[in-house]
Amino acid sequence: MSLKDRRLAELRARVPEVGPAEALALQQAGALLIDVREDEETATGSPVAAVRLPRGFLELRIEEKAPDASRTLVLMCAGGARSLFAAEDLTRLGYGDVRSLAGGFSAWKAAGLPVETPPQLDAAQRERYRRHLTMPEVGEAGQHRLLRSRVALIGAGGLGSPIALYLAAAGVGRLTLIDDDKVERSNLQRQILHAESRLGQRKVDSGRAALLDLNPTIEVVAHDTRLEAGNVLDLLGGHDVVVDGSDNLPTRYLVNDACVTLGVPNVYGAIFRFEGQVSVFGGATPGARPCYRCLFPEPPPAEYAPSCAEAGVLGVLPGVIGTIMAAETIKLLLGLGEPLAGRLLLYDGLRGEFNEIAVPVDPECPSCGPGASVALTDLAAVCGV
Ligand SMILES: [Zn+2]
Missing domain, CATH: 3.40.250.10 (Rhodanese-like domain)
Structure with missing residues (x-):
């Protein structure tokens, strides 16, 4: 023997x-x-x-x-x-x-x-995602999960640029871009998704071209439209994660309330000059994570809101904040680590410092609380961060 x-x-x-x-x-x-x-x-x-x-x-x-x-x-x-x-x-x-x-x-x-027969990566995919495949936390199963994932991204601007680029590079299978703006030269100081050669194009078309150039194997759906109460559920429904790269308060409230209704996590970020903030709101289990309205129940009255006129921003700042948003999105898709939920991460670019404040679930929240009765509405344009 x-x-x-x-x-x-x-x-x-x-x-x-x-x-x-x-x-x-x-x-x-x-x-x-x-x-x-x-x-x-x-x-x-x-x-x-x-x-x-x-x-x-x-x-x-x-x-x-x-x-x-x-x-x-x-x-x-x-x-x-x-x-x-x-x-x-x-x-x-x-x-x-x-x-x-x-x-x-x-x-x-x-x-x-x-x-x-488990789905297979082809040779080109193996090569493209090699640095994911060698990580046990991602591996072949995680890469398939990314390839099957659907992410809606609101805003193809400053925050949307790094978010879209990194999600496309990571192999998120379907990216839905929602934006109703066109590419202008003054965008290019920070909106690295676009380029001089695509000035004047719709941002979703310019973005789609850049993303498919980076990774032609994914699907990019372009919606050249403004999110409104009447279309938000249709546009955001059917996605695993919503990433809010918008730059205005009415959209943030609308996205938040739609995500609470849909039970989809909402990755939030905002930038102003040298400062930014990031958090992850909501998800499938109601009340398990705070939402945007747990933090800011109502928008400020228009007379107190900062002026709409061209708030400045350091060009690299959306890169810092948007990249963290992309990382949080990928973590959510893969079920990795601790999501940045119940916490608001604050970045002070001048000091080179990150801080964090706790964001508890608000039992009285008008959007996600047990007695919530908020209806999807188009708020009057108020500006600010
Ligand atoms: Zn809430």
């Missing part, structure tokens, strides 16, 4: 093995079926709804997939040997009920059980 065979015999004595039908029944009863084969192997097929976690990443990433150590895990490889080794390692990590699929994927397939 070879060393390997002896070792496998020892493992079989300790690790409970199940057949394909039993594995499927366990999965349907709530167990996690984990395919520990390499990406090249799962590429041609893997059990439906299995978690694909190659052996090399198993111990590193199992806690994300199975935070509850008492959940039943059924491990599967090609023929049933690697999964025995893997099962022993997970038992050692503290998982209480780890089983191995005898005969592995071959047995699963031979039994005619449901198989799916």
